[in-house]
Amino acid sequence: MLKKAFRCITKDIKHIPIGIKLIVLVIFLRTLGWGFVDPFFAIYLDGFSDNYTMIGAFVSFMSVISLLTVIPLIRLADKVKDARIIEDGELLYLFTILAYVAAGFLHSLPILIIAFILNGIAHPFVIVGAEAYIRKHGRKGGSSRSFGYYTALGNLGWILGMFIAAFLIPYYSFNTMFLFVLPSIAVSFFILPKIRERGLSSYFCGLRKYFHKTEDFKKIINDLRGLNRKMFFFLMLAFFDGMIVMFAYIFIPLFALTIDLSLKQIALLLAIMYIPFIFSFFFSEIADRSKKMNVIATGLFVGALSFILLSFVVAQLWVVVLASLISLSVAIIRPAYNGIITQLTPRKMLGEISGLNNLFVRLGHIVGPILSGIIADLYSIQVSFFLIAIIAFGLGIITILLKGYEYLPMQDEDAKIKLT
Numbered sequence: 001m002l003k004k005a006f007r008c009i010t011k012d013i014k015h016i017p018i019g020i021k022l023i024v025l026v027i028f029l030r031t032l033g034w035g036f037v038d039p040f041f042a043i044y045l046d047g048f049s050d051n052y053t054m055i056g057a058f059v060s061f062m063s064v065i066s067l068l069t070v071i072p073l074i075r076l077a078d079k080v081k082d083a084r085i086i087e088d089g090e091l092l093y094l095f096t097i098l099a100y101v102a103a104g105f106l107h108s109l110p111i112l113i114i115a116f117i118l119n120g121i122a123h124p125f126v127i128v129g130a131e132a133y134i135r136k137h138g139r140k141g142g143s144s145r146s147f148g149y150y151t152a153l154g155n156l157g158w159i160l161g162m163f164i165a166a167f168l169i170p171y172y173s174f175n176t177m178f179l180f181v182l183p184s185i186a187v188s189f190f191i192l193p194k195i196r197e198r199g200l201s202s203y204f205c206g207l208r209k210y211f212h213k214t215e216d217f218k219k220i221i222n223d224l225r226g227l228n229r230k231m232f233f234f235l236m237l238a239f240f241d242g243m244i245v246m247f248a249y250i251f252i253p254l255f256a257l258t259i260d261l262s263l264k265q266i267a268l269l270l271a272i273m274y275i276p277f278i279f280s281f282f283f284s285e286i287a288d289r290s291k292k293m294n295v296i297a298t299g300l301f302v303g304a305l306s307f308i309l310l311s312f313v314v315a316q317l318w319v320v321v322l323a324s325l326i327s328l329s330v331a332i333i334r335p336a337y338n339g340i341i342t343q344l345t346p347r348k349m350l351g352e353i354s355g356l357n358n359l360f361v362r363l364g365h366i367v368g369p370i371l372s373g374i375i376a377d378l379y380s381i382q383v384s385f386f387l388i389a390i391i392a393f394g395l396g397i398i399t400i401l402l403k404g405y406e407y408l409p410m411q412d413e414d415a416k417i418k419l420t
Contacts, residue, residue, distance in 0.1 A: 016145070016146060016149055017137045019133065019137055019195050020133065020134055020137055020146055020149070020150070022191055022192075022194065022195055023082075023083070023086070023130050023133050023134065023150075023195070024130075024149060024150050024153045024154070025153075025191060026086065026130075026184075026187075026188045026191055026192060027126075027130055027150065027153065027154045027157070028153045028154060028156065028157040029157065029183075029184040029187050029188065030090075030126065030154075030157065030181070030184045030185075030188070031154050031155065031156075031157030031158040031161065032157035032158070032160055032161045032184060033161060033180045033181035033182070033183060033184040033185075034157075034158065034161065034181055035157060035158045035159070035160060035161015035162040035163075035164070035165060035271075036161050036162075036164070036165040036168070036172075036177050036180035036181075037177050037178055037180065037181065038158065038161075038162065038249065038270065039162050039165060039166075039253060039263075039266050039267040039269075039270045039271075040165075040169070040174055040177060040253070040263065040266070040267070041249070041250075041253075042055060042249070042250045042251070042253045042254050043174065043253060043254070043257070043263075043266075044104065044174040044175075044177075045058050045059075045250075046254070047104075047107070047174070048107075048109060048112060051373075051377055052251070052254070052372075052373040052374075052376040052377045052381070053370070053373040053374050053376075053377045054373070055250065055254070055369070055373060056250065056369035056370045056371075056372060056373025056374070056376075057369075057370055057373065058112075058116065059246060059250055059365070059369040059370075060365070060366045060367075060369050060370040061113075061116055061120075062116040062117075062119055062120040063120065063246070063362050063365035063366040063369070064120070064366055065116065065117050065119075065120025065121060066120040066121070066123055066124045066362045066365065067359060067362040067363065067366065069120065069121045069124045069125070070124045070128065070358050070359040070362055071359070073085070073124060073125070073128045073358070082129045082130070082132045082133035082136070083129065083133065083192045083193075083195040084129075084192075085125050085128065085129030085132075086125065086126050086129035086130060086188070086192055087188065087189065087192045087193070088125055089121075089122045089123070089124075089125025089126040089129065090122075090126065090185050090188045090189065090192075092118055092121055092122035092125065093118075093119075093122045093126075093181065093185055094182070094185050095118050096115055096118040096119045096122055097178045097179065097181050097182060097185075099111055099112075099114050099115035099118055100112075100115045100119075100178045101175055101176065101178050101179065103115055104173075104174060104175030104178075105175050124358055124362065127358055128358045130150065131147075131150075131338075131357070131358065133195075134146050134147060134150055135342050135353070145335075147334070147335045147338045147339065148335040151277055151331065151334060151335060152277060152278050152279065154277075155274045155277030155278060155331075156277075156278050158270075158271075158274045158277075159271045159274045159275060159278065161180070162267050162268070162270050162271035162274070163267070163268070163271045165177075165267045166263075166264045166265075166267035166268045166271065167264070169263050169264060169267060230344060231341065231344050231353075233398070233402065234337045234340050234341050234344070235341070235356065235357060235360040236360070236395070237296065237333060237337045237395065238337065238341075238357050238360040238361050238364070239360040239361065239363050239364040239367075240364060240391065240392070240395060241330055241333070241334060241337075241361060241364060242360065242361035242362065242363065242364020242365045242368065243364035243365075243367060243368035243388070243391075244303065244326065244329075244330055244364075244368070244388065244392075245330065245364075245365075246364065246365045246368045246369050247368045247369065247372050247384070247388065248273065248323065248326060248327070250369050250372075251369075251372055251373075251376065251381055251384065252269070252270070252273070252323055253266050253269075253270065254381070255319075255381045256269055256319065258381075259314055259316055259319065260316075261316060265316075269319070269320055269323060272320055272323075272324055273323045273324050273326070273327045274327060275324065275327070276324060276325075276327045276328035276330075276331040277327060277330075277331045279331060292336040292337075292339060292340055293399055293400075293402060295332060295333070295336040296332075296333045296336045296337055296399050297396050297399040297400050298332060299328075299329045299330070299331075299332030299333035299336070300329065300333060300392050300393070300395050300396035300399060301392075301393070301396045302325055302328060302329040302332065303325075303326055303329030303330070303333075303389075303392045304389045304390075304392035304393040304396060305325075305389075306322045306323075306325035306326045306328075306329065306389075307326065307385045307386065307388045307389035307392060308385075308386065308389040309322050310322045310323070310326070310382070310385045311382040311383070311385035311386040311389065312382070329392070338357070341353060341357060371384075372384040372388075375387065
């Protein structure tokens, strides 16, 4: 059975276009570098503030910048070469890294804010560019499958980086950890120009060409008004996805400190948390061959149960298990809802919907940290866990009640968006 599944996955990977594989390679190298940073980023921020609300506010501010960046990307992702959008983002990341290092050494809040602004702009460039390219070129080979490959390899990079960081953290500081991202930026400048595609050569060229009039923003609003109403439920799942991911990224390491985990153990905890995402390609196979709504409901209920138990259990081993189950829930639902979003989208709007999807994820990044930080300061982190469990359970019930969405036909090139 497993041998057959492995052969099937290997065969499907071969059918993924080379351009998608190159994009995923860039993402893999990027997450490998950030794996040295992410387990300790919340602890790095803790050096600038001593309460959860302020740390949540820091992250939410960065996410607000990202949201504002996504707005023009919603339209330009269908005008500009996706690889060039990623390349522009990597260039911004170069200055972001230098700002984080300077802020840490100088303990300067103004420089940290500059780093947040640069990071907030750079991240959606990379993500929207990558996801737009995958949506445009992965439809024939299975949309969920392409996103599963993207999710699996991206998170494998994080896992490897975090695992290595667990053993190297005694030899570098929180201020210098950002330098491990620089090699991936250099490699991306070598790989991305090799990807051939149509469109403008730079995001900034597109910005000058398409955003010199207010009519350009009105066109975005009109396009959004015409979206299929079914789309908004799946965009709400993207919003919840963003809440969970950012919450886990910031507050689980801080929670781990309260139960006396060492820095090495925290890095290993996050590495283990990301392991379920390696199997996203397997989950995408299930999503492409099964009723996607059942797959989504399963993931939501797994997440709800994990957060409920985490709100009561503080034993170190159980925290590792439950945190991994939370990641498993996201790894299950993400390829499924992304596949349905792709099915609901006319080809001419695939870049635009990638930007819109990213916008809802960013809204989750904003709401999740600040709301959780306030609740954690007023009550405890465990109360935040419980409230997220209630939201996950509610979304799971709604998913079960929505019938027939898994049979949605794929939109063709000339399809018009209709309200149904």
